[in-house]
Amino acid sequence: SQRLIETIQGDLSGPLSIAKGPERSGRHLIGSGLVLLSRLPIEATHTVTYKDASRFLTHGLKADSFAAKGALHVRIRISSDPYVAVDCFLTHLESQSAAARDRQVDAFAKFIENHSTRENPVIVMGDFNVAADVETPIPSNIATPYQQLCKRLRHNGRPLIDVAAALPTSDRGTSDAVAPTGGQRIDYIFLSD
Numbered sequence: 001s002q003r004l005i006e007t008i009q010g011d012l013s014g015p016l017s018i019a020k021g022p023e024r025s026g027r028h029l030i031g032s033g034l035v036l037l038s039r040l041p042i043e044a045t046h047t048v049t050y051k052d053a054s055r056f057l058t059h060g061l062k063a064d065s066f067a068a069k070g071a072l073h074v075r076i077r078i079s080s081d082p083y084v085a086v087d088c089f090l091t092h093l094e095s096q097s098a099a100a101r102d103r104q105v106d107a108f109a110k111f112i113e114n115h116s117t118r119e120n121p122v123i124v125m126g127d128f129n130v131a132a133d134v135e136t137p138i139p140s141n142i143a144t145p146y147q148q149l150c151k152r153l154r155h156n157g158r159p160l161i162d163v164a165a166a167l168p169t170s171d172r173g174t175s176d177a178v179a180p181t182g183g184q185r186i187d188y189i190f191l192s193d
Contacts, residue, residue, distance in 0.1 A: 001035045008037055017042040021072035021090060024051040034072040034090045034126075043085060044075040046115050049091075050107055052100040054065040064094050071108050071126075087116045091126035096164035101129060109152045115180070122155040122192040123177070132165070132185040153190055 001020070009016050019042055021034025034048070036042075049070040056065065071091040078084040091108050094101035105128075116122050130145045139145045143151070153160045164185060172180025 003033070005037065013143060014039060018075075019045045019074045020047075021092075021139045022047045022068040022070040024068050026050075027131065032070050032072070032092060034070070034073045034092060036072060038074070038086060038092060040095055041042070041077045042074055043077050044073070044115075046073040046111075047071065048107065048111050050100075050104045052103040052107075053094055053097070060127070061077070064096055067092075069094065070128075071111050073111065075115075085120050085191065087120045088120050089122065089124045089126075089130070091124075092135075093127065095130050102145075102148075105149055105152055109154065112134050112153065112155065116155055118156055122160065122190075124153060124190040126186065127187050128172075129186050131175070132188075155192040158193055159191055163191060164190045183189045 005016075005018060017038045017040065019036045019038075021032035023032070032047075034047075047070060049068045053067075053069060055064040057098050067093050071089060074088045074090075076086050076088060078086060089108075089112050091104075093104050093108070110122065112122065128149060130149050133146045150159060150162060172185045173179060174185050174187040176183025
């Protein structure tokens with residue numbers, strides 16, 4: 001991430017505001033990898049490291065407990081007069097354990113609730129490690145992990161909008177960079193209405 005930051009700083013003529021997610025600490029061998037870069041001023045930042053994660057004993061070297069996976073909130077001021085700001089939330093969720101990921105989604109939803117305001121629009125983005133199923137017919141009595149995710153991410157009591165699901169395109173995969181369609185979609189951008 002430092003090389004990316006330095007490259008972008010070298011290409012910009014003006015200042016660059018930088019916010020980073022949870023860093024490594026304690027049992028975490030690596031940080032979250034979450035970084036937000038903005039040409040506009042950052043007014044506030046908050047981070048959280050998720051408590052739940054897959055462990056080495058159950059998932060071996062792929063266990064997510066080695067990383068400080070969590071969330072980053074950044075409030076960016078768009079203009080001063082009139083005052084306009086946007087609340088950006090970034091996350092990288094558990095990749096191995098569905099149960100741990102489910103608890104992380106709850107923690108992330110609470111994090112959004114605690115650090116967003118009614119006035120500011122919200123942008124939520126990240127690697128959710130939940131496959132999208134918007135085109136797949138699902139029985140109405142079963143909620144898929146994707147449907148549960150969409151139901152829990154809210155702003156001002158209303159669900160967030162999955163940007164890719166609203167776009168008229170078919171190749172939306174993000175899990176397999178070498179597949180013609182990119183594989184399944186596990187990375188998302190959600191917006192408040």
